[in-house]
Amino acid sequence: MSQPGWTEPGMGNQIACPPPVPPSAKARHAGQLRVKDSEGCHTMPAHPRHGHVSYEYLPMPQVGDQMVVDMCTSYFDAEAPAYDDLDSSVERRRDYLGAIDGYVVRRLSALGQCRSVLSFGSGTGRREQRITTMMSDHGPTIVGVERSPNMAAISARRGIQTISSLEAAGSPEANSMDAVLCLYSFIHLPSPASRRGTLSKLVDALRPGGLLILDVFNLHDTSEWTSKLADGGRGNRPDLVGERRGDVLYRRTDRTANLSYMHYFTIGEISSLLEDTGLVITDLIGVGHGAEPGRIGVPLDKGCLLLACTKPQHQASVNASLGQTTG
Numbered sequence: 001m002s003q004p005g006w007t008e009p010g011m012g013n014q015i016a017c018p019p020p021v022p023p024s025a026k027a028r029h030a031g032q033l034r035v036k037d038s039e040g041c042h043t044m045p046a047h048p049r050h051g052h053v054s055y056e057y058l059p060m061p062q063v064g065d066q067m068v069v070d071m072c073t074s075y076f077d078a079e080a081p082a083y084d085d086l087d088s089s090v091e092r093r094r095d096y097l098g099a100i101d102g103y104v105v106r107r108l109s110a111l112g113q114c115r116s117v118l119s120f121g122s123g124t125g126r127r128e129q130r131i132t133t134m135m136s137d138h139g140p141t142i143v144g145v146e147r148s149p150n151m152a153a154i155s156a157r158r159g160i161q162t163i164s165s166l167e168a169a170g171s172p173e174a175n176s177m178d179a180v181l182c183l184y185s186f187i188h189l190p191s192p193a194s195r196r197g198t199l200s201k202l203v204d205a206l207r208p209g210g211l212l213i214l215d216v217f218n219l220h221d222t223s224e225w226t227s228k229l230a231d232g233g234r235g236n237r238p239d240l241v242g243e244r245r246g247d248v249l250y251r252r253t254d255r256t257a258n259l260s261y262m263h264y265f266t267i268g269e270i271s272s273l274l275e276d277t278g279l280v281i282t283d284l285i286g287v288g289h290g291a292e293p294g295r296i297g298v299p300l301d302k303g304c305l306l307l308a309c310t311k312p313q314h315q316a317s318v319n320a321s322l323g324q325t326t327g
């Protein structure tokens with residue numbers, strides 16, 4: 001009987017890797033990775049490849065948020081010099097990011113007023129530069145939030161200025177931003193508490209009536225490797241890659257030994273998170289990533305999740321959306 005295959009997370013390629021089996025010399029020779037966690041040794045697909053890029057996935061250790069944040073910063077510092085090259089070496093990624101940028105341009109252009117935008121996890125700033133260019137004369141000023149000094153330095157050379165955190169000097173004032181973007185970045189926040197905390201600061205910076213757009217990887221995207229994590233009953237074990245379902249630790253095998261972290265969301269998880277901050281979700285869209293890359297409007301179990309939300313104009317609306325009564 002044939003076993004379900006795994007495809008690589010974040011890349012969703014067509015390569016079917018073997019599912020976990022008890023470790024054995026044969027399995028290791030078949031290209032599997034032997035990993036050890038608190039419950040012993042397991043095997044996972046080793047070195048899934050996409051174009052010229054290959055990754056391997058490891059069990060998520062139980063470490064504090066700060067350690068995960070620092071780990072991601074080191075990872076992106078090392079990735080920075082060649083980060084933009086991924087657009088040309090990983091075609092489906094370029095198509096996916098390009099489609100999202102097009103959507104962002106359409107939504108920002110339709111805002112009555114869009115002069116200032118905050119972009120969380122803005123990386124090298126190439127997408128922010130592209131978005132402002134595509135909006136031509138109406139392009140807003142985009143300020144990035146970027147923890148990796150090497151990413152931030154590349155961004156600054158492009159003319160996209162960044163701050164290192166939402167607490168740093170120069171952070172936006174409350175209710176000052178017309179829009180907030182989290183493009184391919186929210187997934188790196190290490191825990192439910194850190195996601196809630198960051199989101200509430202981002203919403204605070206957004207003006208009433210302003211727009212927040214974010215995209216996240218989807219735990220139930222059947223074209224992604226991690227959809228197997230959603231259902232332990234299919235013979236794969238969530239604890240292989242993390243205590244919390246959807247957590248993944250990964251590293252590139254071809255260039256750097258640094259580790260990074262990302263989280264795959266369920267629709268309920270990301271929706272509640274956004275609504276709990278008082279945002280009103282206006283769009284929940286599937287965008288092809290592993291399959292049909294860049295197609296906007298794929299079924300919600302066939303792509304990443306793109307969400308747009310507005311900050312209500314009045315506190316009464318916030319309270320109403322939170323189900324609270326005013327006294």
Ligand SMILES: C[S@@+](CC[C@H](N)C(=O)[O-])C[C@H]1O[C@@H](n2cnc3c(N)ncnc32)[C@H](O)[C@@H]1O
Pocket residue numbers: 069072073076097120121122123124127145146147148151164165183184185188189
């Ligand atoms: C996958 S990259 C995406 C970069 C860019 N948005 C893009 O799409 O090309 C994620 C970025 O988020 C940044 N990042 C991750 N966690 C962060 C945090 N807590 N604060 C600020 N930046 C963060 C990383 O340093 C990295 O540059």
